Amino acid sequence: xxxxxxAGESVVSQLPDLPxxxxxxxxxxxxxxxxxxxRESARGPFWTLTLGNATxxxxxxxxxSEQQEMVAGLTKGTVVQVIGEVTQFGGKRQxxxxxxxxxxxxxxxxxxxxxxxxxxxxxxxxxxxxxxRIAKPRLRAVLDLFYEDPAFRTRYGACPGSTNGHxxxxxGLLKHTVEIVLIGHAMARAARADxxxxxxxxxxxxxxxxxxxxxxxxxxxxxxxxxxxxxALGHRMLVxxxxxxxxxxxxxxxxxxxxxxxxxxxxxxxxxxxxxxxxVEAEILHYADDASAKTDSMNLALADPDNFADGAPxxxxxxxxxxxxxxxxxxxDWGAGD
Numbered sequence: 001x002x003x004x005x006x007a008g009e010s011v012v013s014q015l016p017d018l019p020x021x022x023x024x025x026x027x028x029x030x031x032x033x034x035x036x037x038x039r040e041s042a043r044g045p046f047w048t049l050t051l052g053n054a055t056x057x058x059x060x061x062x063x064x065s066e067q068q069e070m071v072a073g074l075t076k077g078t079v080v081q082v083i084g085e086v087t088q089f090g091g092k093r094q095x096x097x098x099x100x101x102x103x104x105x106x107x108x109x110x111x112x113x114x115x116x117x118x119x120x121x122x123x124x125x126x127x128x129x130x131x132x133r134i135a136k137p138r139l140r141a142v143l144d145l146f147y148e149d150p151a152f153r154t155r156y157g158a159c160p161g162s163t164n165g166h167x168x169x170x171x172g173l174l175k176h177t178v179e180i181v182l183i184g185h186a187m188a189r190a191a192r193a194d195x196x197x198x199x200x201x202x203x204x205x206x207x208x209x210x211x212x213x214x215x216x217x218x219x220x221x222x223x224x225x226x227x228x229x230x231x232a233l234g235h236r237m238l239v240x241x242x243x244x245x246x247x248x249x250x251x252x253x254x255x256x257x258x259x260x261x262x263x264x265x266x267x268x269x270x271x272x273x274x275x276x277x278x279x280v281e282a283e284i285l286h287y288a289d290d291a292s293a294k295t296d297s298m299n300l301a302l303a304d305p306d307n308f309a310d311g312a313p314x315x316x317x318x319x320x321x322x323x324x325x326x327x328x329x330x331x332x333d334w335g336a337g338d
Contacts, residue, residue: 015112019056019304023093025086029053030103032113033078034218036071047071051082051095054115061087061096070100077217079105079113091309091316105217110170114215117171120157123178127203130181134196141249142258143203145241155210163219165321166293166300173209177202179292180285187284194281201261201285208234208262231272234262265289297321302329 016027034057035050046062049071063071074080083099117123131147134140146152161167161176169175184198211233212225224233242248242255250258260282266273267286277283301307301322307315308329318324 015053015055017055018051018053018058019306021058021086021093023086023088026084027086027095028083029081030108030113031080031082032218033074033076033080035076036074049074049097049100051080052113052115054112056115058086059092059094060084061089061094063097067097070097074100074102076220079103079108092306110217114219115169117169117175120171120174123171123174124153124157126178127174127181130199131203134199136196138250138254139196139200142242142254143200145245145249146207147203152210156207158215159210159213160215160219161206161209161293161296163213163221166296168219170215173206176292176296177206179296180205180288183291184284184288187288188281191280191284193284197257197281198284198288200258201265201281202288204234204238204258205261205265205285205289206230206234207237208232211237229272231262231266231274235259235274238262261285294322298327301327 016029031051031053034052037048044065046064049060081101081103084095084097086093087096157174158170159173161172167176180202185195188195188198208230212230214220214222263274264277264282265285277286301319309316313330314328315326318326
């Protein structure tokens with residue numbers, strides 16, 4: 001049996017639960033400014049803020065020109081103390097601001113301002129156990145180049161899985177990787193594939209996100225991430241690490257296989273893959289990766305009350321992370337309560 005996934009993500013207590021604050025709720029709390037937008041209307045210019053903490057995010061109501069001084073100078077990544085009330089417009093909740101005051105970044109811990117998986121140690125324990133089970137010495141040696149490096153582990157354990165989608169939390173990439181290995185191992189057993197190779201593919205396929213993303217203050221794409229993307233960056237990281245390692249830890253053909261995991265894990269060229277998967281373990285990695293991402297996005301969509309007007313079971317709009325599909329959150333106990 002493989003280790004179970006750790007319990008649900010932890011959230012710092014005593015924070016306003018932004019996705020679930022009822023209409024009329026008053027807040028007087030610190031938040032992180034995630035976005036600042038200026039727009040024009042018939043009434044004149046207005047500004048909106050997207051505010052966040054470890055529980056989620058909430059947009060502000062429009063701030064009109066007569067209140068402009070309240071948001072003047074605010075930029076993405078600013079930490080602010082906010083007083084406001086939850087209201088609704090167009091079926092979506094928003095925060096009507098009474099006061100917004102910048103405060104020093106160090107005044108609030110980041111784990112209160114950004115969503116997080118909590119303590120990464122249980123997730124690392126699972127990955128390290130799987131890695132220790134790999135019986136192929138050259139495969140282990142390649143993985144050890146990264147996963148025995150303390151600096152790499154520190155960054156990998158904090159990196160989000162995306163900047164605004166699936167696993168967009170501190171440590172989200174680590175959680176995403178654990179899910180992929182769990183799913184991939186089940187698929188490997190069914191397909192009589194090499195589980196060790198699937199593990200290696202899962203551990204290497206997204207290493208480029210460490211260079212593609214920035215998570216100090218806000219989740220955003222780096223300049224290198226915008227220009228090259230995490231697939232190209234991850235491929236380069238692997239090739240450069242192997243080129244500077246003496247003696248060479250694997251054969252040339254084995255290196256090609258590991259490169260292929262990174263280059264093909266998006267499945268199709270139109271989805272960002274450099275090549276489509278060409279052997280069974282690469283195919284498994286692609287589908288396990290997609291399953292982890294899609295199920296996380298589904299859970300997020302189902303938990304967001306703004307997707308469901310007046311408690312309706314079917315979402316009022318499609319969810320972009322799920323190919324614009326609508327989602328349904330009805331349920332049944334199937335007679336278990338009888």
